[in-house]
Amino acid sequence: MFNSKIFKIVVIGLSFLFSGNALSATLEDLVEARQGIMKLYAVNLDYLGDMLRERIPYNKKAAQDAADNLMALATFKSYTLWPEGSGMDNPQLRGKTWTKPELWQNKAEVSALQQELIKALEVTVYNAAWSLDGIQESLKDVNGVCNGCHKKYMAEK
Numbered sequence: 366m367f368n369s370k371i372f373k374i375v376v377i378g379l380s381f382l383f384s385g386n387a388l389s390a391t392l393e394d395l396v397e398a399r400q401g402i403m404k405l406y407a408v409n410l411d412y413l414g415d416m417l418r419e420r421i422p423y424n425k426k427a428a429q430d431a432a433d434n435l436m437a438l439a440t441f442k443s444y445t446l447w448p449e450g451s452g453m454d455n456p457q458l459r460g461k462t463w464t465k466p467e468l469w470q471n472k473a474e475v476s477a478l479q480q481e482l483i484k485a486l487e488v489t490v491y492n493a494a495w496s497l498d499g500i501q502e503s504l505k506d507v508n509g510v511c512n513g514c515h516k517k518y519m520a521e522k
């Protein structure tokens with residue numbers, strides 16, 4: 366016999382199941398996720414910086430891990446986090462994103478900067494397990510790329 370109560374429970378259950386689906390990330394979610402990647406860059410970079418400033422002792426394994434993390438972040442396929450129209454000119458994202466709309470008008474230059482970052486990090490990854498001096502030199506290049514991109518494509522908070 367058909368039990369309408371059970372039917373209702375099943376329908377309600379299914380609608381919950383599908384409303385929680387992973388494809389419903391909002392623009393705000395994407396912005397937070399890309400800012401999360403940036404924060405992870407900063408944390409790992411600062412960690413290496415602290416070794417250089419002798420705030421924490423140089424440790425080969427930890428230096429290698431931080432350099433590897435930076436490389437993983439730089440090669441992470443994050444383009445879905447940067448959809449066209451998700452810059453600070455979007456009223457929905459006012460006070461939430463600091464990405465200038467120019468980023469989407471200069472895609473070739475932005476991806477060249479990303480390649481430059483990967484190159485500088487290749488040297489960092491290589492040097493991390495060898496010497497602090499080597500890290501110091503390559504981190505200057507890494508920092509240069511971070512700052513170069515921010516100057517052009519990120520507004521001051």
Ligand code: HEC
Binds near residue numbers: 410463514
């Ligand atoms: C190709 C360009 C580009 C590169 C390279 C880049 N960034 Fe960013 N970064 C941005 C943009 C654009 C934003 C603004 C993101 C937003 O608010 O939507 C940002 C934001 C940030 C923020 C602020 C995050 C927050 O919580 O709002 C930090 C910290 C940061 N970047 C650190 C770094 C570090 C460290 C590096 C280098 C290892 C780096 N970035 C490399 C473009 C770049």
